[in-house]
Amino acid sequence: MMTEADRQMLTIAYEEAKKGFDEGGCPIGSVLARGGMEVSRGHNQRVQQGDPIAHGEMDALRKAGRQRTYRDTVLYTTLSPCMMCSGTIVQFGIPRVVVGENTTFGGNEDFLRAQGVEVVIADDPDCIALMERFIREKPELWAEDIAED
């Protein structure tokens, strides 16, 4: 179930993803929010910073800095979280994740739900189109980001 605040935050995450695309990186963006308000935003920095752990979600969590708790937060991401980001969501105790799309990549939704995380899939056409363009134009970079040999 998507709220109006969810849509606003996911729009910011998409803008972050687009920024990453325009920088020549992997177009995946993320927002950490609390009470419908943005805490931080980030996007994948693999190319820009040469940093393999800086997926969109990780970049947003890093930029949020130290938080007393994550139990009252929501994580927004344009793309379904990989196993690194899914493990992080569970470790940090983030109770709700809103995902732009899981058409181009996915598979960890069941892991998250089994750990008690609410996962909402927005099935957003803009998120899908941006990832499809990226995978078509830069297949090697995409393979590297999801650690496919």
Added chain:
Amino acid sequence: MMTEADRQMLTIAYEEAKKGFDEGGCPIGSVLARGGMEVSRGHNQRVQQGDPIAHGEMDALRKAGRQRTYRDTVLYTTLSPCMMCSGTIVQFGIPRVVVGENTTFGGNEDFLRAQGVEVVIADDPDCIALMERFIREKPELWAEDIAED
């Protein structure tokens, strides 16, 4: 089964952990290695950089930069990996993890093994003593790092 190279790498990881302790941070260190040679070393940077995702393992992986593959690597860590770091090990396809100790923290060994990762527990007295001292002296910081409310 620990090799001599394993012991050398774990010693470097311990030195990183000790450096983190001396800096006032969480004393957890890590080394990424390939063919018995160090690729990178790192330690937990939660306090030093205000970065909640910079666990020891994550800091070492970040410092290694972009790698073509992780299939031929070993990750050394003074402390049993949390769910964030365990998810990352699986996502990156790291096939072997050598853990200094899982007495003061643990629980994700079965998850890793179920994903095909070889997990070796060194049960190292120095690693245990350093963590016990840290947990005794800075319980709030330790609770924050493992996301306990």
